Amino acid sequence: MVEIKGVRDYLASIDFFTGMKEEHVELISGCGELVQFKAGEFLIKEGDKAEKFYVIREGEATIETYVPGQGAKIMMTVKKGGIVGYSWLFEPYRSSFDVRALTDMRAIQLDGACLRGKAENDHELGYHLMNRVARVILKRLHASRQQMVDVYEKLERKGA
Amino acid sequence: MIAEHAIPSHEAAQAPDPMGPQPFRVIKVKEEIAGCTTLTVEPENDEAKKLCFFQPGQFHMIYVFGQGEIPISISGDPSHPQQLVFTIMGVGTVSRALTKLKAGDMVGLRGPFGNTWPVEKGAGKDVMLIAGGLGLAPLRPTIYSILARRELYSRVMLLYGSRRPENILFQEQLDLWNKRMEMNVGITVDSADKKWDGNVGVVTELINDTSFSPTRTIAMICGPEVMMRFSAHALMDRGMSPKNIYVSMERNMKCAVGQCGRCQYGQYFMCKDGPVFSFEQVEQLYKVREV
Structure with missing residues (x-):
């Protein structure tokens, strides 16, 4: 018999939610649904209202921006277990970059307004959710700073 | 303190005069990416052949006649000591000259120098x-x-x-x-x-x-x-x-045998004690800002 996993089971198996109370995972899963994307489809469009938050179950997505005359510039790839979209947490709830499926993808789509409402009602849940999102933001901030430093640059060296 | 993966002194002693460049001929030139070239060189005499035995992580001093001499890590296979392979990005006078060499050109080599990766x-x-x-x-x-x-x-x-x-x-x-x-x-x-x-x-x-x-x-x-x-x-x-x-680690070098002090890095001479270090050895030095 094929086992049908629900949103809750998938969430519980993802690192992002590790250590969270079962009741909190249950609450969060109430805001989610299982979705699929074909390679090339957009999960999030830059400038749109930020209403969704995705946890990648299978496949990869890119965070990118379109530069006229140059095309899409990819800034990072997010893999299985990664999350994309956290602008739903912060006003004015507007997406800053495009997110595109690099391969065929399966994900859990979580509704931002639903999550915000539950976090308002249960501040402990809100803290744990915010703490996890902050960790992701911190990692991406560090990565962006390393990209700015251009760590692979071979410097011009006098006499070399 | 010298790293535990330093080359034993008896092996270094078998090498020809470390200060005298040996003649090598460029036999193959391959442009890898923009500004970066891989050179394959072969020894021109028996003394030069002794320079071809190396271990991963070591480097040679390559002398471009009329330009100067710089340290370049070996990028070839240690199990093929008939020739040496170097991959060079042109970032200065000598390295740019190296990337412009053609098959048949001659260079002078000293080495191999330095310790090895802890394979x-x-x-x-x-x-x-x-x-x-x-x-x-x-x-x-x-x-x-x-x-x-x-x-x-x-x-x-x-x-x-x-x-x-x-x-x-x-x-x-x-x-x-x-x-x-x-x-x-x-x-x-x-x-x-x-x-x-x-x-x-x-x-x-x-x-x-x-x-x-x-x-x-x-x-x-x-x-x-x-x-x-x-x-x-x-x-x-x-x-x-x-x-x-x-x-x-990488620093400008001159003698490559720990005499001139050009590549001194804290308590270490990069050419002799390095270039490979455990992070424990150099972690504190990484925090020192150059003036």
Whole structure:
């Protein structure tokens, strides 16, 4: 018999939610649904209202921006277990970059307004959710700073 | 203190006069990426042949006649000592002259100098090789050595970061290594357009995404100093000891035999005590800002 996993089971198996109370995972899963994307489809469009938050179950997505005359510039790839979209947490709830499926993808789509409402009602849940999102933001901030430093640059060296 | 992986002195003693360049002829020139060339050179006499026996991590001083002499890490296979292979990015007077050499041209070589990557220490363990940009070239002899005796090692991982897809060094060889399944190859670039279907992000993110046991892994990192520092910290954040993390340092050198002091780095002479150090040895020096 094929086992049908629900949103809750998938969430519980993802690192992002590790250590969270079962009741909190249950609450969060109430805001989610299982979705699929074909390679090339957009999960999030830059400038749109930020209403969704995705946890990648299978496949990869890119965070990118379109530069006229140059095309899409990819800034990072997010893999299985990664999350994309956290602008739903912060006003004015507007997406800053495009997110595109690099391969065929399966994900859990979580509704931002639903999550915000539950976090308002249960501040402990809100803290744990915010703490996890902050960790992701911190990692991406560090990565962006390393990209700015251009760590692979071979410097011009006098006499070399 | 000299690193435990230093070359025994009796081996160094067999080499010809370390200060006298030996003649080598360029037999093959390959442009790898923009501004970066791989030169294959062969010894012109029996004395020069003695310079071809090296271990992964070592370097030669290459003299371009009329231009000057610079240290270049060997990027070829240590099991093929009939010729030497160097991969050079033109960033200064001498290195630019090297990238303009043609087959048939002559150069002078001294060496090999320096200590080696701790290839033997990795036996029985997982080995993580982390390269950034041109840093893949000095690590390539290590990869050849490990793959030649693959049964000695558990998992072998190569994590490689580059600025953009067109800056990826040894692309064909990376594809080949990946296909052979003897080594997990992870490649990432800092930025790309839609034609690139690989990973985009910094090399430290590849470390975060890789599953490994911090207590039974040995890491060797090669690339610009700032990249090695970030990578070493990412490994330590995962629980690795700085004793098991190795980096290859780069400084301007002159004599290459620890006499002139040009490459002094704290208590070490880069040419003699290095270029390979455990991160434990150099961690404090990494924090010192140059004036």
